[in-house]
Amino acid sequence: MAVNPNKIYIDLPKYGNDQIIGVFTNTLSLAAPTLSGGYTSATDVRAHGFGDSAYFEGIFTTDGGTTWNTFGSQTPTLGAPGPTFQTVDVSATVTITNVNVSIFNNYDISHSIGNAYTVTYKLYLIAKNTMAKPITPIKTSNKLLYASKYNYQKIFMKGSVALIVSAGTTGTSTLITHNLGYVPKIRAYYYNLSVSSTTVNRFGQEPQTQITATTLQFYSDQSGLRPGISYVIDYRIYLDT
């Protein structure tokens, strides 16, 4: 069907989308760890050229692309005498110059096994709430950025909050009220001010999120011998249920 372009109108969206500004992928081989060594590891450092850090989402596969997991996922080795997690651990940070991907292949002490793995990762860089410089996205071979059959995530709210918790205590950030009436999807990243105010970190065990149908709050447990934290957290709350 031919369409007259003079009859096409664009309905500008009320809510913005995430803006993916670059994709990095690579395949790395990790040798089998030994009991004495404990682990083998690989690091992949890639320059992104933005002059500022960026948010990111990462996925990886250890089975040649059949199944993908998000960075931080822990696929266990089950069976007697007990389950073992963290056999392959993939994480990353993004600085103002580089993407830094770290992969650890840990020895499974419970089952006395060390396996070699080939790990392929994909890392999506996302423009921050505020970028220090104009963005020129890293070119890809993709012909279409949007496919209308998908409902793209729409950003309902975004912002930054501090999460400062002293050693030996627990604490929360300012309570963020969204009043959506349902539990929304979110993304959040933190800057560890004791290390770098610009390097973007993806959430791991700490800090944690507490989401309700009306609010979002960030929590950290620094009780016991934990050293305390001084974080700034950038968050996005999505409209989509």
Add this chain to the structure above:
Amino acid sequence: MAINTNIILATSGFSGFGNYKSVSFSVTIPSQNLAIFNYIGPYTASAALNNSNAVTEVQLQYTGLDSFWREVPGYISIIVPNAGAATYEVQSFTYFKNGSVYVDTYISNQSGSTVTIPAITVNCRAFLFIAPF
């Protein structure tokens, strides 16, 4: 100029993540006493959700403990204060494998005495997002 709409649907300078698939699933951990330094688990919640190339998000809620939903960036650990000084730790791990999403939950006694664990239902939501590249 005529446009073939079978080829061009929309254009833009940037793109985000497309909502693709989601599932809700749960597992209930019965109330029980847990001896010193012991652990129970895994209590596995799972559902069919094949992740062949997608960015994911997993959220869970521990009813019986509180009403919050929490992001699970692979692993989450909650230290639960109990009566007196007794505490226990609730840990959940999430992963995709063989066409399904899994959340494995363990509870360990972190105190110096037997603790009573309340009935906990681990409610989970998992999402797949299509990335455009």
